[in-house]
Amino acid sequence: EAQVTQNPRYLITVTGKKLTVTCSQNMNHEYMSWYRQDPGLGLRQIYYSMNVEVTDKGDVPEGYKVSRKEKRNFPLILESPSPNQTSLYFCASRRQGEIIQYFGAGTRLSVL
Amino acid sequence: SQKIEQNSEALNIQEGKTATLTCNYTNYSPAYLQWYRQDPGRGPVFLLLIRENEKEKRKERLKVTFDTTLKQSLFHITASQPADSATYLCAPRSGNTPLVFGKGTRLSVIA
Numbered sequence: 001e002a003q004v005t006q007n008p009r010y011l012i013t014v015t016g017k018k019l020t021v022t023c024s025q026n027m028n029h030e031y032m033s034w035y036r037q038d039p040g041l042g043l044r045q046i047y048y049s050m051n052v053e054v055t056d057k058g059d060v061p062e063g064y065k066v067s068r069k070e071k072r073n074f075p076l077i078l079e080s081p082s083p084n085q086t087s088l089y090f091c092a093s094r095r096q097g098e099i100i101q102y103f104g105a106g107t108r109l110s111v112l
Numbered sequence: 113s114q115k116i117e118q119n120s121e122a123l124n125i126q127e128g129k130t131a132t133l134t135c136n137y138t139n140y141s142p143a144y145l146q147w148y149r150q151d152p153g154r155g156p157v158f159l160l161l162i163r164e165n166e167k168e169k170r171k172e173r174l175k176v177t178f179d180t181t182l183k184q185s186l187f188h189i190t191a192s193q194p195a196d197s198a199t200y201l202c203a204p205r206s207g208n209t210p211l212v213f214g215k216g217t218r219l220s221v222i223a
Binding site: 041043100 | 144216
């Protein structure tokens with residue numbers, strides 16, 4: 001089954017403790033991206049990647065890092081999480097040149 | 113700067129009626145516009161796409177219109193059902209730019 005898989009689905013952590021949210025897709029998509037979703041603000045893009053070893057900032061990249069060493073994986077790294085990064089995070093992917101984007105089920109992160 | 117507005121944060125409608133959701137955009141000219149559905153705690157799921165040279169697109173009970181003069185898209189659900197209750201997001205896009213979403217309209221269909 002074609003899908004975008006995020007792990008973990010739920011995470012509670014403390015300020016300053018480094019964490020990684022993984023994202024993997026099995027559709028051989030070139031393009032992958034991360035969004036955060038907050039009440040009243042909607043979906044906002046954090047980072048995106050056009051292909052392996054190619055990443056770029058979205059609208060809200062501060063406090064986040066990403067890497068794209070393999071085509072299928074696009075982890076989101078919070079080196080020193082802060083409470084304002086408490087949010088619902090979504091990974092998405094699509095084939096280059098195509099339009100439809102496929103989303104993961106989401107990761108709900110709470111930073112205390 | 114580019115701006116996307118979806119008419120209302122929440123919309124309540126009686127079962128069987130037609131729901132109409134609005135998406136307005138300013139400061140850009142999208143080549144196409146997508147509509148997604150999002151259920152609570154889940155990721156958005158693609159529903160329909162309409163291109164700038166298309167006036168209307170249909171898929172089962174769904175209909176989307178695209179007016180590039182008014183800079184507006186309308187999303188209709190006919191014969192609405194409680195299962196249609198969800199948040200609907202629009203995403204206008206031009207060229208190869210990253211996808212930007214509106215904040216969404218939460219639709220509740222009351223039996």
